Amino acid sequence: MATTNHFGIALRGWRERVSPQDSGLEPEGERRIPGLRREELARLAGLSVDYVVRLEQGRARNPSAQVVTALARALRLEPSERDHLFRCAHLAPPATGKVSRHMPARVHRLVGQLADNPTAVFAADWTLIGWNDMWSAAIGDPRTYGWDEHNLVAGMFRPGGGTGRAPIAGWPVRSWAGDEVEEEDLVADLRVTAAAHPHDERLVAFVDRMLRDSPRFARLWSNGTARTHVGDRKTIEHPRVGDLDLDLDVVMAAGTDLRIVTYTAAAGTDDAEKLDDLRAARPLPTRVP
Incomplete structure (x- = not known):
């Protein structure tokens, strides 16, 4: 039975919701999706395009904490989303700073x-x-x-x-x-x-x-x-x-x-x-x- 590619699903969904302008990029040519292209995400995260493709397709399943951190930063993820991406990679989320005493x-x-x-x-x-x-x-x-x-x-x-x-x-x-x-x-x-x-x-x-x-x-x-x-x-x-x-x-x-x-x-x-x-x-x- 195939294992669901949670990491790839999340990565692609978040990539497609981030606009080039939000990431400080100049949009190039006509775009089929409103979000980032794989090559743009790869450039922002300092990864190869091939590796991003393999992550989204589930052919690469064990990214390092450094890779997940770079992707989360490039995608401008909220802390809860960043932590989800880490868990999808079977990694512990990064330790946070101070204990919050703020009540939303x-x-x-x-x-x-x-x-x-x-x-x-x-x-x-x-x-x-x-x-x-x-x-x-x-x-x-x-x-x-x-x-x-x-x-x-x-x-x-x-x-x-x-x-x-x-x-x-x-x-x-x-x-x-x-x-x-x-x-x-x-x-x-x-x-x-x-x-x-x-x-x-x-x-x-x-x-x-x-x-x-x-x-x-x-x-x-x-x-x-x-x-x-x-x-x-x-x-x-x-x-x-x-x-x-x-x-x-x-x-x-x-x-x-x-x-x-x-x-x-x-x-x-x-x-x-x-x-x-x-x-x-x-x-x-x-x-x-």
Whole structure:
């Protein structure tokens, strides 16, 4: 069975959408397509025309990172498209620069649409950058948490902190998986981010400080586990409605590495009724800082 030539399909499609003018070239003669000719792309990328043809036709399937980088630059690809081209070549996308703490307008809108559930947005290094009123109603106002740099990892591993120790949030929040699993999941996720952003001086300094100040963090960091945190089940010891057993889900906002964290309860349960009580008592309208 033939393997789909994903790299060639993407390369040709992007070549045909880029005009010569966009690439700084003077259009030559009549053109059957509005985009770049193969020889023009080859010239811009510093490759032979024959090699570009073989890449598009799937007869050359293992381009180097240098070749993919040159093609992405010549085609003026967006970061997400560049990363796709690398993956099509069975290569890891290049490491990016600093961890973004910018929340696009579409993520603001998404959090607004999740107004009925406690929802917060974290940067890839677990810096809290936004939340809705239901988050404050269920877990306390994040401005009272006392996390260093507003970072969940710093809050989790502060002296005396952690699940089963001093409260992480406004009041205690316990993982059903247990302290050790919750902490390992968070450290493993941070390691993924650290590998993707090796040149972020702020992140490097943060990890160094955590290694120095928290033996628990240092022990988990040394085990080398790396994986993206996807969710948990939590019990929130709420001071007004009592214990809340909720599912926590972590999803990535498309086109970003932001973590959208939301708590939900199964319909028809006591926990769903408790969330209804919190919704009724929350201040309106729901906002994202």
